[in-house]
Amino acid sequence: MTAGAAESFERVFGARPPGLQCARAPGRVNLLGEHTDYNGGFVLPIAVDRAVRVCFRAAAGPVRLWSEDAGSWAAFELADLRPPPPGGGAPPGDGAPDWGAYARGVAWALQEAGHRLRAIQGVVSGDVPMGSGLSSSAALEVAVGTAFCAAAGLQIDGRALALACQRAEHAFTGVRCGVMDQFASIHGRSGCALLLDCRSLDFEEVPLDAAAVRVVVCNTGVRHALGQSAYNERRASCERAVERLSRRLQGVRELRDVSPAALRREADVLDAVTLRRARHVVGEIARTVEGADALRVCDYVRFGHLMFESHASLRDDYEVSCRELDLMVDLARGRPGLYGARMVGAGFGGCTVNLVSAEAAGEFARAMASDYRARTGTSPEVYEFRAGAGAEVRAC
Ligand code: GLA
Numbered sequence: 001m002t003a004g005a006a007e008s009f010e011r012v013f014g015a016r017p018p019g020l021q022c023a024r025a026p027g028r029v030n031l032l033g034e035h036t037d038y039n040g041g042f043v044l045p046i047a048v049d050r051a052v053r054v055c056f057r058a059a060a061g062p063v064r065l066w067s068e069d070a071g072s073w074a075a076f077e078l079a080d081l082r083p084p085p086p087g088g089g090a091p092p093g094d095g096a097p098d099w100g101a102y103a104r105g106v107a108w109a110l111q112e113a114g115h116r117l118r119a120i121q122g123v124v125s126g127d128v129p130m131g132s133g134l135s136s137s138a139a140l141e142v143a144v145g146t147a148f149c150a151a152a153g154l155q156i157d158g159r160a161l162a163l164a165c166q167r168a169e170h171a172f173t174g175v176r177c178g179v180m181d182q183f184a185s186i187h188g189r190s191g192c193a194l195l196l197d198c199r200s201l202d203f204e205e206v207p208l209d210a211a212a213v214r215v216v217v218c219n220t221g222v223r224h225a226l227g228q229s230a231y232n233e234r235r236a237s238c239e240r241a242v243e244r245l246s247r248r249l250q251g252v253r254e255l256r257d258v259s260p261a262a263l264r265r266e267a268d269v270l271d272a273v274t275l276r277r278a279r280h281v282v283g284e285i286a287r288t289v290e291g292a293d294a295l296r297v298c299d300y301v302r303f304g305h306l307m308f309e310s311h312a313s314l315r316d317d318y319e320v321s322c323r324e325l326d327l328m329v330d331l332a333r334g335r336p337g338l339y340g341a342r343m344v345g346a347g348f349g350g351c352t353v354n355l356v357s358a359e360a361a362g363e364f365a366r367a368m369a370s371d372y373r374a375r376t377g378t379s380p381e382v383y384e385f386r387a388g389a390g391a392e393v394r395a396c
Contacts, residue, residue: 004038004125004230005022005053005055005123005125005396006020006022006055006396008068008123008125009055009056009122009215009299009396011207011216012066012123013061013121013123017057018057018089018245019057019395020057020217020392020395020396021055021056021057021150021151021392021393021395021396022053022054022055022394022395022396023053023054023056023144023146023147023150023391023392023393024051024052024096024139024143024146024391024392024393024394025051025052025127025138025140025142025143025146025185025390025391026047026050026054026083026139026184026388026389026390026391027047027050027051027053027128027129027134027136027139027185028045028046028047028048028134028135028138028139028180028181028183028184028185028187028188028344029045029046029134029217029344029351029353030043030044030180030184030213030217030305030344030353030386031044031046031050031193031291031295031303031353031355032044032191032284032288032291032303032307032310032342033045033046033180033284033285033287033288033291033304033321034115034284034310034314034318034342034343034345034347035234035280035281035284035314035318035346036178036198036256036281036284036285036288037054037178037179037196038176038177038178039198039233039238039254039255039281039285040198040199040253040254040255040256040263041198041254041255041256041284041285041288042164042195042196042197042268042285042288042289042292043178043180043184043195043196043198043288043296044178044193044194044195044196044206044288044291044292045181045183045184045188045193045194045196045213045369046182046184046188046192046193046194046385046387046388047185047187047188047189047210047388047389047390048128048134048383048385048386048387048388049259049385049386049388050127050128050129050134050383050385051126051127051128051139051143051388052124052125052136052139052140052142052143053124053125053126053143054120054122054123054124054126054128054135054143054144054146054147055119055123055396056121056122056123056147056150056210056225057120057122057151058119058120058151058241059119059120059121060117060119060120061119062075062076062077063075063076063077063078063103063107063120063121064119064121064122065103065119065120065121065122065123065144066122066123066124066126066335067099067100067102067123067124067125068123068124069099069124069125069126069262070098070099070127071354072099073097073100073169073219074100074103074104076100076103076104076107078107078111078119079107079121079156079300081104081107081108083105083108083137083172084101084172086174086200087174087210089211091149093206097137097172097173097174097310097333099140101167101172101173102137102140102141102144102169102172102173102321103124103140103144103368104172105141105167105168105169105171105172105173105175106141106144106145106148106164106168107144107148107165107166107360108167108168108171108172109164109168109171110149110164111144112166112167112347113160113165115149115154115156115185116152117148117151117152117154118148118151118152119151119390120147120148120151122147124140124143124144125149126139126143127142127276128189128306129219129351129383130225131349131350131380132219132221132223132345132350132351133343133344133345133347133349133350133351134185134217134344134345134350134351135181135185135345137169137173138169138181138182138184138185139185139238140166141165141168141169141182141308142161142162142165142182142186142391143299143391145161145164145168146391146393147194147393147396148163149160149161150393152372155280157267158183158186158187158294158390159201160180161177161181161182161185161186162182162183162185162186162187162201163179165212166178166179166182166183166338168173173228174228174232175228175231175232175242176232176235177231178198179198179201180196180198183196183201183203184196184390185390185391186300186390187203188387188389188390188391189205189387189389189390190386190387190388190389191207191208191210191325191387192205192206192207192208192387193205193206193208193292193387194206195288195292197283199254199256204292205297206292206296206345207295208295208387209298210358210386210387211358212298212300212357212358213226213300213355213356213357213358214356214357214358214361214384214385214386215353215354215355215356215385215386215387216353216354216356216364216368216382216383216384216385217344217351217352217353217354217383217385218351218352218354218369218372218380218381218382219350219351219380219381219383220324220328220349220350220351220352220372220378220380221378221380221381222322222324222325222349222350223347223348223349223350224322224348225294225347227346227347227349229347230320230348231236231346234277234318234320237273237274237277237278238255238277238278240274241270241274241275241277241278242254242255242258244269244270245258245262245263245266245269245272247268247269248255248266248269249266250260253284255259255278255281255285256285258278258282258284259282259286260279260283260340262280262284262374263278263279263282265353275303275347276316276317276318276319277369278316278320279313279317280313280314280317280318281318282319283309284310284314286311287293287306287309287310287375290306291303291306291307292394293384295308297373300339300340300355301339301358303339303355304338304340304341304342305340305344306340307339307340307341307353307355308329308333308340308341308342310342311329311341311342311343311352314342314343314347315343318347320343320346320347320348321343321347322347322349323377324349325347325348325349325352325371326340327375327376328343328352328368328372329341329342329343329352329381331363331368331371331375332352332354332368335360335364335367336360336363336364336368337357337359337360337361337363338355338356338360338364339355339356340354340355341354341355349375350351354368362384365382368380368382369382
C-alpha cells in the first residue's frame with residue numbers, strides 16, 4: 001500500500017524525493033453509544049482496518065494535496081486560512097463538504113492551537129467507504145493532521161489532535177460533531193474496543209476476542225442529503241433539554257449528568273419531542289456502560305440485546321434511522337450466530353453494525369447481501385472488520 005502511495009506521489013508531483021512519509025488514519029465502527037459523545041457520555045468504538053493515507057513531504061510554498069478519490073487539488077497558503085462564515089462554505093449538491101475543507105480546517109485548527117506548521121505536498125488516498133457512517137471524514141482529518149505534525153516535527157498529544165480535528169469540522173463544515181470519530185481514529189488498538197468517556201477523554205481498552213466474535217458491517221448505500229442539518233438539530237435538542245432540566249436538577253451541565261430515573265421524574269419540564277431525544281441519550285449512555293461490562297466478561301448475548309435496544313431507541317426516540325437501516329436490522333435478527341445489530345454513526349443512511357460469532361460470520365455476510373438484494377434490488381456492500389490500530393506515520 002505504501003509503495004503504491006509513493007508511486008502515486010511520483011505520478012502527481014513528477015518526482016519521488018527521499019524522505020517521503022505516509023500518514024495513515026483509520027475509519028471507525030461504533031459498537032455502542034450513539035449520539036452520546038456531544039452529551040459528555042460514553043462511546044465504544046473500534047478503529048477498523050481501512051484507512052485514509054497521505055503520502056507527503058514537507059515543502060516550501062503553498063500546501064498542495066491531491067486526492068486520488070476526488071481527482072482534485074486542495075491548495076492553500078498556511079497564512080491565509082480563515083473559516084467560512086456560518087452557513088457559508090456552501091456544500092456541493094449532495095450536502096457533503098468538499099474534501100479540501102477538512103484539510104484546510106485541520107491546518108487552521110492546529111495553528112489556532114499555537115502550533116507552527118510547515119507546508120506539505122501530498123497525495124491522499126483511502127479505502128474507508130465515504131458517507132457511510134464509518135468516519136471517512138474523521139480519518140481524512142486525522143491523516144492530514146498527523147502529516148502536518150510529522151512534517152513540522154511536532155509531538156502532539158493524541159487528545160489534543162482529536163480536539164483540533166473536531167474543531168476543524170465545526171468551523172469549516174458547520175457540523176457540530178462530537179469527538180468520538182477523531183479519537184477512535186487516533187487511539188484505536190488492534191483487537192480492542194475503546195470505552196471512551198467523552199467528558200474527561202479518559203479511555204479504557206476493552207478486548208474483543210476475534211476468535212469468538214466478528215464485527216460485520218452492512219452498507220445500505222443510502223445517504224440522506226439532510227443528514228447534516230438534522231445532526232445539528234439533534235444536538236440543539238439536547239442542549240434545550242439540559243437548559244430546562246438544570247432549572248430543576250442541581251449540577252446538570254450535560255445530559256451525562258441526568259440519570260434515567262431523574263429524567264422520568266422531571267419529564268414534565270420537557271416538550272414531547274425534546275423528552276424523546278433526551279430519553280435516547282440518557283438510556284444510551286447507561287447501555288454503553290453496561291455493554292462495556294458485558295464485553296469484559298465476553299457476554300455477547302447481553303451485548304447483543306443492548307445493540308437491538310440501541311437501534312430501537314435511535315429509530316423511535318432519536319429518529320435518526322431510515323427505512324433501509326431498519327430493514328437491514330430486521331433482516332439480521334434471528335440469523336444463526338448473530339448477537340445483535342443496529343445502525344451505526346450519525347444515521348440518516350449508511351451502515352448497520354452486527355456482532356456475529358466468528359464461525360458464522362462468513363455465512364451471515366453472504367446471506368445478508370443476498371436477502372437485502374432480494375428485498376430492495378440493491379446489492380449492499382458487506383464488510384467483516386477487525387479492530388485495528390490507530391493513526392501512525394511511516395516512511396514510504
Ligand atoms: C457522527 C459524529 C460523532 C457522533 C456520531 C453519532 O459520527 O461525527 O461525533 O456524534 O455521529 O454517535
